[in-house]
Each structure stands twice: as C-alpha cells, then as structure tokens.
Amino acid sequence: MSETDEILDYLNVKSVDGLFSDIPDRLKVSLDLGKPMDEFSTIRAIEDTGRKNKAGNMNFLGNGIYDRFVPPLVDEIIGRNEFLTSYTPYQPEISQGILHSLFEYQSIISDLTEMDITNSSMYDGFTSLAEAVRMAYRINGKSEVLIPENIYKSQLSIIKNYTEGLNLKIITYGFGTDGLLDLEDLKSKVTSDTSAIIVENPNVFGLIDENAFHVSEIKKDSILITYYDPVSLGFIIPPGEYGTDIAVAEGQQLGIHMNYGGPLLGLFSFKKEYVHRSPGRLIGLSKDSEGKKAFVMTLQAREQHIRRSRAMSNICSNQALLAVASLAYLSIMGSEGLRKIALITMNKSRKLKNNMKSAGIKPVFDGINFSDNLFYFDRLEILESNNISGGIRLSSISEYNGYGNASFFSVTEKTGDENIEKLAKILGD
C-alpha cells in the first residue's frame, strides 16, 4: 500500500480530489504548461537558452551594477544548504548560524560606513533610498525632500512610488560645471520644512563629490541621506564621517553576481537615535538561559507582522543570503584588499579618461572618477559593430538637463588595460 493510499484511507476519501470538494467545480481548471520533463532535458533546455545570450568581454557597463570579481569562497558559503534553504530565523535557538552571520553583516557595514547601526538588509539600493526618505519623514514629519538634479530616473520613480500618500514635495538642487553638487544652490533650498537631503557620492556623474563632505554644515534640522558606493569606501571618506544620518547603498558589488540586475542587496545604516523609526529587521546580541552568547531578531514591534498597518515598513523577506555574501566578501578582502580594489578602480578610470582624451574623446568632467566616466560621445553604433558593451547615455537614465549627448563608460578592477586601450582606439578612429 502506497503512502498516498494509506493517507487517503485514513482521511476517508477515495482520491486526493476528494480533498478539493470545497472548491466549486465551475472554478476548477487544468494546467496548460506543457509535459513534465526529466532533469537532464530541463537542464539542457535552460543551457541552450543561456547560449542565446552573447555578452562579450568588452564590457564597460556600470551605473550602479558592476562586474567585480566574486571569490569562489563567497559562492560556496552562500551555497551551504543550511544557509541557502533556511527561512527567516523565527526560532532563534535552532538558527544561530544565520543570526550570527547577519549580526556580523550589520557590524561590518557599520564599520565600513562608520555609521552606528545597520539593519539586516533591504531589497536593493534604490528601494533603500526610498525607505530612507520615508524614515526621515517618520522622524521629523517635514514636507520637503531635496534631491540631486541628476538623480537616476529609476531612483526618482521609486521614491515617488514609496512616498505616495505622504504629501512630500520633491525639490531638486543643481550641480556646478565641475560636476560636483552646488553647495550654494543646495543651501538656498534648505528650509525649516526640509525633511531630508539626498546626496550621492560618488555622484551620478561618477565623480567623487568633495562637496558632499560639507552638506552636513548646511543641512539645518533635516536628515542627511547619503547614497554611497560601498567599494569606494575602501579608500574614500565614509558617510558616517561627514554627518550622514541615514546611509544607503547598493551592495551588489560586494561579492554578488550581476544576474541581470537582481537579486540585489540594499545596505541601510543610520544613527542610533533613529532606531525605533527604522525599517527592516535587526539582529541583536543576547544570552541564552545558560549565559551563552545568543542572537535574536529584535525590536520586532516595528515590523509588519506585529504592528501591521502601523509598521515602519512592509518589508518581510529581505536579502539575508546576500547580506552574508557581502560579509564574506569584505572579510576575505580585508581593509587592504578593499583599499586596493578601490584604488585600482580609480586608476583604471584615470587611464580610461587619459586614453580617451588622447583619442580625441573628451571627458565631460576633470574630477576624480570612481567607476563611471562620462564622455562627450554619442556614436553608439560604433559600439554595436565592435561588440562593445557600454555607452549608456546620460539622458537615458537621468532627467538631467545638459550634456545630452554624453555617455558613460565604466570600469572595475576586472577591466583589462588592453580593453581600455582598445576601446579608446576604436572610438577615436
């Protein structure tokens, strides 16, 4: 007697269909998804589909997602069954592995940013930015948010979606001809109604924005939200050092493959006085009944499963596994490794700008670029015919009014010097 028969017998039904008698027949359907396949055929079909992708190795795409080296050790760690196939640690006594790891993730991102507290992850960088705007509003209830004029369209769209019903007014501030944020303009727009100021550093032009370091001096009572690049912090002054209240970022660069842009990792840090207004999960250190170090999810009363409509956010599933990936990545690299990767990136950007300049293609700005570099270049057909990926137009990703025909070429530590030279040569011809 099969298991199924035994169970059905026990349940006093003839067939499993008898357990669906509560669903009216007129609602019943049958699937139209194709025949089941064996495992080998499934894999072959997916591999065949994958081969229809044709990305080459002349890759200069960036603008938020970067092709950085992912150490195989990172993939192995997050591939461990015990992490990969576990749920949110609702029963902490049997889930210390993920709790300990997420606590360390919170810690390492706090150390990286020099912020007080980091939550245990958000969906991605842009939703983190939007959640930061909501959090600022919860903190001070003020009605205006100041954003950079060159903000990505996607960032803006998500902020708008996330602040539906808050009656927030979104106001832009400008940039100087050097590509850095215009402190005077910004200062002139800060009022007693300003809830938050968003600063991006490196900014959307790809520049390390030294003016960002001074925004806290003019922010008055508002909340300073800094959108940063986590790899850049291997070398650059961290947000915590220049008065940031809420620091958010996309963490994909920290050991996570590009995956066509997802899943990603939202890094979300803030000053400790705001913890009760913060979204997302927090892992706290405590003790068990024998006095052993033990971790739990804490301040859950802020969350949707307890507070429901009055929750700080609706977030439930987050990006825990990728948080562990970023923790592993940063631990493997260490301070010196991350510093070198940041420096290599900046050096490659400099080399790219120099080579392009020599080839007659002018960089839009002279400043120090991190990964993204904007050039006066719009003959995008050359890229396609040479199988080069890159050349994202500023105008396609930002509403910024100016440099309309400029486009981006981005680098990482993986970008080959020979490819940089080749690119300049091809584009200069």
Next chain:
Amino acid sequence: MSETDEILDYLNVKSVDGLFSDIPDRLKVSLDLGKPMDEFSTIRAIEDTGRKNKAGNMNFLGNGIYDRFVPPLVDEIIGRNEFLTSYTPYQPEISQGILHSLFEYQSIISDLTEMDITNSSMYDGFTSLAEAVRMAYRINGKSEVLIPENIYKSQLSIIKNYTEGLNLKIITYGFGTDGLLDLEDLKSKVTSDTSAIIVENPNVFGLIDENAFHVSEIKKDSILITYYDPVSLGFIIPPGEYGTDIAVAEGQQLGIHMNYGGPLLGLFSFKKEYVHRSPGRLIGLSKDSEGKKAFVMTLQAREQHIRRSRAMSNICSNQALLAVASLAYLSIMGSEGLRKIALITMNKSRKLKNNMKSAGIKPVFDGINFSDNLFYFDRLEILESNNISGGIRLSSISEYNGYGNASFFSVTEKTGDENIEKLAKILGD
C-alpha cells in the same frame, strides 16, 4: 608584533631561514615558477586555457568512460566541505559522516552486483581488474590467468604491471563470429593451474555477452573475475547471479564527470569467504560505548600501514569522495531510474545500428549492444571535418586480430536522437 615575529622570537631564531640550517647551503635552490598572481587573474588564466578546448556536442566517445547525466544534487553532496576536505577517517568518532556514507556505498554496490562484499573503493576500473588478478593469486596461488583476446591494451598493460614478480602466465581465449566469448575455446584452456578467468560483460565489442553467464559452469577451481558495466546492471543480470567470485568495474558512469578520464572510481566486490585476501579499505558497522550505531574502518591488518611488505595491496588513498558520488547517484535514480537509463542506452544503440545500416554502414555484430557499437567504418577524416567526436578504432585500443578497420561509436542516455540521425547521414554520404 606579527604572529611570525612572536613565533620566531620564541624559537630564538632571527628569521624563518634559521629553521633551515640543517639543509646544507649547496642543496638550496630558488623557485622559478613565475610571480604570484591574484585570485582573479589566476581564474581568468585558467578559464582562458579552458576555452582552448573545443569539444562539440556530436560526441560518440565511450569505451569505458561515458558522458552520462550527473544530477546537480550529486555535485552538491560531494562538494560539502565536511566530505570534500576531510581525510581518511582515522578517528572514527569524529568522522561518522564519511564512514556511514562509505558503508552505504559498499552496501549499494553489493546490492547492485548481488555480490557479498564491496570494499570502500579502488582507483579505477582497470587497476581494480589487476588487483582482482592479484587477489585470485593470493587465494589459490595458481599460475595461469585466462583473459579475453579482445581485452583493452590498457587493461592488459596494467595487469602485467601489477603482476610483476608473481610469475603468472597470461593466456587469451577467443570470440565467436557473433562477437560473444567462445565458451568451447575457454573451456579447453581451463586447467588445474588456472588461477583466474577474466570475463567482460558487456564485452569489449560492446555486446551483452550471454555466454558470460555460463563461464562459472566450466571454471573448475579457478576464480571468476567479471568486469561489468554498472549502468548495464539496471537491466542486465548482475555478476553475482552467474557465479562471479570477484566483480570489478569502472564507476565513473555513476554520477562522476568525465574529467578527461580521471579521477575515476574502481568498484571492487567479492564473495565473503575471500575477505581476508581482499585489497583496499573496508568499513564495518559496530557500536559506541553507549550502544549507538557507529562505523569504523575494519580488518586494517590487511593493509599496508599495518602489515607493510605483507599487505594485500599498497593502496592507501582511494576514491572515497567518488564512492559517495556513486552512492548519491544510485539513490537518486533508484531501481526504476537505473533500469530506464540502461534501457534508453540499449535503445539508442539499436537506433544507431539501424540508422547506420540504412546509411550503408554495417555493424560488425548483430547482438545486443549496450553503449559501444562497432562498425565497419574507417574513413575517420570525415569525422574531423564534421566536428564529430568518436570513431575509436578497435585496433588502437585492443590487440584483437580481426575487424582491423572497424571503429566504435558509443551512446548514452544523453545522446540526442537527432545526433544519431545526423551521424548516420554524414557517414553514409
């Protein structure tokens, strides 16, 4: 103070070189292996080298190693750190995971072959065959071994190497025009000096050899060694059922990638009365001091680390991890899965023979083939120009005298029907 400095301090030496003062300077060297590389560059260099391999998907290679489907679950299991990076379980209390698994491997291969006992793995199929000849000699001390006339050259070479110093005489027996072993010829060669008879099934011609089922009837006092194909046992009568004393095989097909032919897995089974003469490691079931089920390596007194020059074999490292792979593979497939894979293989061979016949290329034998099929075909240049892998000449892998210009085309469950049709069409043209 760095760790190194602390340790050197404690050891009272100025530098690590001071710890090499016992090696005379005239013996000292410096390496000439190139500069160290970072991890990314290392991986890139290896990936680039890999791309120089150009194996296509028209693959009809076999003759002992087969491109079968490896379920990703198998790779995951043997990729678990705790299995992958452990040593031989010399301390069983802390090594129950691998011991339990190897005990199950022994069991499942015994069930598959219907033999009494299986050891916990040998290097590969051919060395297992040679070890079986040595074991037979240890059992009965007789001076002749009967081998099939069509035996692979490599098998023969290894048997000769492994029996250096035993003064064994190797005698071949013949095959009928139906490609099956010649029972009469074999019978005529069995004497009171016969130590062992080697039978291969499927045989080197790729045929399921029904005559092999009757060798035990004529073997007299000798040891019957059967070299089998483990996947074929999903459907075919197993060696234990036809009087085999020692059954050996190559286990690569059971969930192990081809890897250019290694590492492999030697399956080694035998009747229980011979256990004290057997080579290799054996895992036994016992109890711990609390009465819990517990496993240990047992009968170690047969092995080199105890018995040294009087050991049953010199084998020390074996193929434990791949034994676990084969266990996982067989468990995932189950009886019904393995039966289907065997049947699909035979059906594909039949289809290949039919299509080739229709295309005017004659199979050498009419019998039932498992994976390997021998055809009268020697225009190997056609294969190369059409990027087809296959067409191994019988004469290149066996000393068999006859069918000199015949060559092999092999199939597995992965061989696409469309490729079979394409092959026949191309070769027939």
Next chain:
Amino acid sequence: MYRQAYYDEDFLNQFNTGNDFYMDDVEDSYPESIRRKSLKLPDVRSVDVSRHFTRLSEMNYSVDLGMYPLGSCTMKFNPKYANYAASLPDFRDIHPMESQLKTQGTLEVMYNMQQFLVKISGMDYATLQPSAGAHGELTGILIVRKYFETRGEIDKRNEIIIPDSAHGTNPASAVMAGFKVVEVPSNENGLVDLEALKAAVNENTAAFMITNPNTLGIFDDQISEIATIIHNNGSLLYYDGANFNAILGITTPGKMGFDIVHFNLHKTFATPHGGGGPGAGPVAVKSFLMDFLPVPIVVNDKGTYSLFYGLKNSIGKVSSYNGSFGVVLRAFSYVLKNGNNLSANAKRAVMNSNYMAKKLSKYYKIPYKQLKKHEFVLSTENTGRKALDISKFILDYGIHSPTTYFPLIVKEAMMIEPTESVTKKDMDYYIDVMEKALSVPEEELKQSPVNTSVHRIDEIGAARNLILKWPAPTENH
C-alpha cells in the same frame, strides 16, 4: 535522538589572523581630502573565513535538514537543478543594461516566466519586477492607486479592506501606498463575513485584499459572491498569493474573479529562502490593468524578445533594475520541469495538511472544523500549554516548529504547513513529538530546547539592552 552542532564562535573581527588575499601593489596618488582615515575590516585569512561560515552553518536549521512546516511560508524542497541553472555564467554574468540583442536568452526566460504566471493565475499580463511578496503587494496596491488616479477617483477611493486573518504585510503595504486600512472580522467559520464586508464596502473602497485559501487554510467558497460585491462597487479585488501552493493547477485567482495577484516565487515555486531572502514577488493583472504595470515588461515579437516601456500609465519602477532575475530563473526551471504535473504537488501538499490536521485533532483543538487546504491552524489553549513552549520543545527533536501566534484570531495558535516535500514518516514523527509535548512534565517543556546550539534566549533583554554591532576588536597583544 538529535543534537545540533555547537561552536563557541568568535566574531570575525576578533580573529586577527592576518589577511592573505594576495594582490599586487597599487599606485596611489590621490589627495588627502578624499581619503578615509582608517578602515577596520576583519583581518582574517581565507581559511578562517571558510571555517567560520562552515561552523556557523552547522548551527542553522534548513529545509535540507528536515521538515520545516512554517505555516504560510511553504518551505518545500528547493531542487538543485534550479540552483544549477542559476549558476550558469551565461545568465549570471549579465549586466542589467546589456544590449537586448545580446540578452535574448535572459529575455526569453523572463517572457516565458511571465506567460507561465499568467496561465497559472488566470490573469493576462505579469511583471517580474518586485523583489518579494510584500513588495509585490505594494506594487499591486500602487497599481490600484494609479488605476483610480487615471479615473479621477483617487481622492475618494482611499480605503483598502482587509480581513482580520490577513498576513501582516497586507495592511502595511496598503498604508505604504497611501491608503487607509479597514479591517473586517471573520465569521464563525473563519471565512469572510459577507455582511460585515457589505457594511464595510462603500464609495471609499479602492480594493479588497484577501488570500484564498486564507491563513486558516480554508478555501472561501463565497469568493465569487465576494467578487461581485467588490466589482459592483467599482472596487478591485486583490489576491495575496502567499498561499498559492494550495490551488496550483486546481483553480486560479482569475476564475475566482480577482483583478490583481502577487506570487511568492520563494514559496510556491520552490526557490530557496536564504535565511530570510532573497525572494521574488511578481504581479499579474487582468488586461484592463496592464497599462499600469511597472516598466519594462518583456514582450515577444515572433521569437525576438524585448523590453517594452510603452505603458503610458505605468506606475514606473519599484526596484532598481529588472527584478530578481536570479530567483526568477530558478522558479522558471521548476515550472519548466514540472509542467502540468505541478498540480500533483498542490494535491500532495493539501493531502499532507489534512492528514496532520486530523491526526493532531486528537490532542489539540483545531478551530473551524472544515476541510483544510495546504495548511491549518491549531490552538494549544485546550491543553493548558503555551504554543511558545511547545514550539521550543519541538526543536529538541531536530525539526522546526510551526508558525506560532498567527493568525491573530486564534489564541495560542500554531499554523502548520507540511508542503508536498514531506513523507508520511516525517509527519508521523512530527505528530509523535507534538503528542509527547503534552505528556512530558510542564517543567521539562519550559526548559526546552536543550538539544539546539543554544538554549532558550532572553529576547526581552535583547530589546532592552540593544546590541546591534560587534564590539571593537581586542588588540592582538
């Protein structure tokens, strides 16, 4: 007998074993003005990183260790072929802004997954952009908002009705999208109280958000009537897909009259939950709402796939790029492989749930005596024992506890969802443990768990004395 591993594991920043990630020296000629003063990441060798996480992982329960019947979480087996698919460099190493000409494989998977979801839900169009279930809810409710905006009704239509048995994300998402939440109580059968619903529905009602079967595991057969009530009021009906595993291939939200559906790929479609995420929360809608979907969606023109941005009333973006493609690819593999057999999974899940419910009803009170779907809720109230204590006792047997204290309408609730991935043997073992939890002395129950890495944890202390970051490393001598 069971014993979870325990290691007294240090924090990574306490190792001080010396980083060994080799890289050549790098030129540094940048000004002091941008340079950080110090950076204190852990200083640890790769071997120690590997050991640290291997040890930690052994202190974590997971689907690959045993039964994990968290109600509403659908912790089914995550097949390894799907992980393999997601590991293929052809998919994994693609930048989200890569040319569409060079990403036809990726776009094909996305298009086909959209179509799978459309068929499975009885909807017309789908977006893969949301990152998780709650994110899908937010997306769905933003679509509701935009729909009424374009109709000029948004000032009036400012309420979302939600049953009291709903998942907590429902009201939270509704509020994030700028709506007020109106809660309607369940009736004595645990279903929507139609009279209460009718009373709640009015000119302010934008939508009704429900899941069916609901969080009690009960299929609400009034659903067509509910749809009529809502639609007659000009409101929309939203399907919370968290419980989709119960109806997969049996019925569809489309048939039931829903206008918007979100999916949890990490539940119904077997993608791994990763200790909390990532998930993916696609949304499907009836055709009249297609124009409001986030952009881009993937379209197919005779086998050429492209990203389509031309939805003129689109709500825009809800996530940074194209959604959680890595998760979508796993779910796609699962659907491709199972095809029409997917309904067999739903059937087995429902069968298992009813088996456990009937068996456990001997010991525990199961309110709302009806046929269960994929999950059911019991109360420990009748036993005099706390759901909390029983949930801790269960852990001692190497299995995970059910969801506890949810839904809120059942006291001392335990919500059990076995899924199709468990065997009768697994369930019988589980039932035995739950029976045993009633026969051991109360004191023993209170002291459990003792076989897990750590014993019961002081959760109140954690909130009171908030420690959210490791201490600074002690100096190495």
Next chain:
Amino acid sequence: MYRQAYYDEDFLNQFNTGNDFYMDDVEDSYPESIRRKSLKLPDVRSVDVSRHFTRLSEMNYSVDLGMYPLGSCTMKFNPKYANYAASLPDFRDIHPMESQLKTQGTLEVMYNMQQFLVKISGMDYATLQPSAGAHGELTGILIVRKYFETRGEIDKRNEIIIPDSAHGTNPASAVMAGFKVVEVPSNENGLVDLEALKAAVNENTAAFMITNPNTLGIFDDQISEIATIIHNNGSLLYYDGANFNAILGITTPGKMGFDIVHFNLHKTFATPHGGGGPGAGPVAVKSFLMDFLPVPIVVNDKGTYSLFYGLKNSIGKVSSYNGSFGVVLRAFSYVLKNGNNLSANAKRAVMNSNYMAKKLSKYYKIPYKQLKKHEFVLSTENTGRKALDISKFILDYGIHSPTTYFPLIVKEAMMIEPTESVTKKDMDYYIDVMEKALSVPEEELKQSPVNTSVHRIDEIGAARNLILKWPAPTENH
C-alpha cells in the same frame, strides 16, 4: 566549548519514501535471457537524499572546520578557486579519448603541470598518470624494475632497501612490483644509519627508497653521502614525496641526488582529500629514466601540445586513462597562483611545526632533539598516558588528533604536522588541549570523546562480527 552534530540517521534503503526522479516511459523489447530478476536500490525521494547527506556531513570533521594536524598527511587549506577551476565545463566534460586538436587546453595544463613538477623537484621529466601517492611509488618502482630489465640486471637486482621509519606504502609498493624488501634501522638520531646502509647495499640492491625529511620530521643531511653510496653501487635512489611540503622551494630531490620522485598532489599541492581520496601521485625522473615512464606523456611543440607514446621502454599504463586530471587541474591552479611564493608556505609550515614541538616538549618527550621540518613526533610514554587516550581526548575540543602509533620506531607516538594553514591562535589552543589531557583524571581521558557524534567505538567487535553491508530493508508495513 564544542559539540558535534548528531543525527540517528537511517540507512538509505530504510527510507521507503518513493523515488521521484522523473523520466518518461521507455520501450523495453529485450529477451528474458539477459534481464535481471530484481533490483533493490533505495526507494527514496531527492529531498531525502539531500537531507541524508547534509545531516551525515555535519557528523564529519574536515579541514574547513578546524586544525587537522595529521602527520605526513599535510592537511592544509584547499583553496576554493582550485575547486572552481575544476568545475569548469570546458575541462570537466572532456572525454579521455577526445581528439588532441580539441583538447589543447587540457593538454596545456598537463604539460605545464609536468614542467612545474620538474622544476619543483629538480628532475627532468614527469608523468601525471598515477592516481595516488602509493600508486606513484608503484610506478616509480616499476620504472626501477624496467631500468634493470633493459640492462639485463633484473634477476640480480631484486631488493629494495627501506628505512624502518618509512611509510607503510613503501615496502608494500616494492613488493607489488616484485622486489624483496630489506629494512635498515635508523640510528640514534632518527636518521639513516650509514654503516647499516653500507652493510645492506650489495649487488642485489635495485634501489633505496627514502623520504627526506623523514617521518620524524628530520632532514637527513647525510643525503649526498647516501646518494653516493647508492649510485656507486649502480642502484637508484627513490624519493618518497609525502613530506615534500617541508622543502618546497628550499631544496629539491634533484639537488639531493635522487633519481625518481613521486608527489602527493593532495598533500603538498592542497587538493582536497575527499574523506580518503581521490588523490594524485605524479612521478618525476632524471632524464636517463625518461624512456621508462608510463605512456603517454604530454609534449609541447611550439605551443601545440600532444600525447607522446614513443617511449620505447615505457612500463606502459598504470591507470585506466590519463591520470586524475581533475586533481591535477586543482594542483595546477594552486601552483599557478602561488608561483615563487610557494616556498613561503613551506617556511611557515616548518615554523609552525617547530613552534608546536618546542611548546609541547614541556609536557611530552620528543625523541631525537633536532630541528624539525614540517612535522615532528612526540611520545606520550613519559606521561604514563596512552597516545590513544590522548587522541580521543583531543577530539572533544573540536579539533582532530595527530597521526598516532606511527612511525613504528617511536613508542606511543603522536606525529604532528600543523601545515602553514594554521595560526598561532589555533596552535596555542591545540597545545592547551594537549596539556590539559595530562591534568584531567585518567578516568575522564578513558571515557573521551563525549562531544563527538558518537563515543568511543568498539573496533575489535567490528572486526570480530564483520558487518560490511546494510541489512535488507524492512518492509514498509
């Protein structure tokens, strides 16, 4: 504090949960005469296979869990980039008889690895064919045999001399290749007793097989003198490479006067040991022995690589195809990445060994007071406690014991090889545990281990009541 996981794990053939590996039906029209009557593989679902092995793996110690100082086993960290290299389909999915035109990448790796090994050993040619260290020994000794055969001396040259401190594989391999073994005792310093060696060397001597540093971890600085004695007798000098990690980049067997060397890639070159294997045991020789190597070897003609079979005195084959390429590729990755820095690994390994030896000499007798190389041997005899008991006690602290009762010339021996992959902290912890083993009551020692999955096992019972196969499955009802 440490506690290893424990699961009371069934045998796979007891699960009876029903196989769920889906395949379409297959036509079957074959005669009864070839068909097996029944096949009883486990009848188990994939989810249970996954859980079974996940649980079992947590009951297994490994390098990725902590220090593993088994003497002569070189349990160093197995870098993950090497695993990644071995997982590349471009290498992994290649058939051994694939055309050489289509396998230039594979052949290039093999050729370069041969060259790496030649440089590292100071030899002239190498074969990658042997599957393990002992297999390399057999190969080397078969070369010795063939060498004397071609010189017509094999009838006379029928002895191999081996020190009493040698690894057990040495005499076993020599015998397998048809030689008699002559053992020479070590002198009071643990080194080769030159007088005894001279007495043993005669017209029957084919070769002398030694490892240097030897199994006591001592470098024998008489090696050049030994080489002279052996060569003057017309015999060959064989280097057992099990201890190569001590001299990597410091000296070479070539410099020392050896003619034949085998390597253990799974020791010196950091490939994982897999619970017992696979390993790989390449052999390198001086040019006068090149003609005797197994075929094929890989040769390089201006960047085109090919398999060369034209060694007219080749011993032929020792393994089925081309050797353990998957293992070779990992080792190649390791050498490629570390390059000339490899000697730093050797130095750190030797430093760690000397540190532990000096520290432990406070508590344990360490015979042969000399500088140690990569490992050292202590005796517990002076403590009144058994090496066996101490080795079990160590396990209770979440670390693996040293090799015990080897080499045979030291009573109550513990052979400790920390490798370069451990930190001072790891070693100090280890030393503390070994100190503690002397201070706890004898009774406690005898009862250890208690923190491992199982307690002390009845090994004698296992041999007496031999159970080497699971019981037949109990019927499911």
